[in-house]
Amino acid sequence: MNLDDIDWKIINILRDSHVPNSTIARELDLSEGAIRQRIKKLKDSGVMVVRGLINPDILENQQIAMVAATVAQASMLETKAREISKLANVQSVNITTGRYDLMIEVLVDSNKGLVKFLTEELSRVEGIASTESFIMLKGYNKYV
Numbered sequence: 001m002n003l004d005d006i007d008w009k010i011i012n013i014l015r016d017s018h019v020p021n022s023t024i025a026r027e028l029d030l031s032e033g034a035i036r037q038r039i040k041k042l043k044d045s046g047v048m049v050v051r052g053l054i055n056p057d058i059l060e061n062q063q064i065a066m067v068a069a070t071v072a073q074a075s076m077l078e079t080k081a082r083e084i085s086k087l088a089n090v091q092s093v094n095i096t097t098g099r100y101d102l103m104i105e106v107l108v109d110s111n112k113g114l115v116k117f118l119t120e121e122l123s124r125v126e127g128i129a130s131t132e133s134f135i136m137l138k139g140y141n142k143y144v
Contacts, residue, residue: 001041001045001047003042003047006028006030006038007038007042007047009028010024010028010035010038010039010042011042011047011048013027014039014048014050018050021035021036021039053143053144054143054144055139055142055143056107056139056142056144057138057139057142061109061110062107062108062109063107063108063109063110063111063113063114063135063136064091064105064106064107064108064135064136064139064142064144065105065106065108065114065117065133065134065135065136066103066104066105066106066133066134066136067103067104067106067117067118067122067131067132067133067134068099068100068102068103068104068131068132068133068134069084069100069101069102069103069104069122069128069129069130069131070100070101070102070128070129070130070131071101071102071127071128071129072127072128072129073127074101076127077095077101077102078095080102080125080127080128081093081094081095081102083125084102084104084122084125087117087121087122087125088117088121089106089107089108089113089117089121090104090105090106091105091106091107091144092104092105093105100132104122105144107144111135114133114135118131118133
């Protein structure tokens, strides 16, 4: 999908905060219906999602961890990334270059939550050769 200037303006407005379609329409000098259609097109095409995000540093018992994983067979990278992305608490999975094949961002409730993720969820994914975990102690402008 090719985005035009209006699409990018809508995306950038919504990146800053939740804004009603009528406000976006006024700002861009378009009808509310046109904004609604463009947002629907952006969402339907997978370019954009609109959802409420939390700041885990403000909330108690919310912790972000990154789990770096090595996949046993390189041919399974995309399959394993998709499978892991469906696990509870997984915020994102990225195929990477370098020492690790996958970087898995998880939101857990504590160190015990990370142990539970590793031992009860990720361990069930066949073909993961090794993992290394990194707990994020403090984040800045991080919402999940």
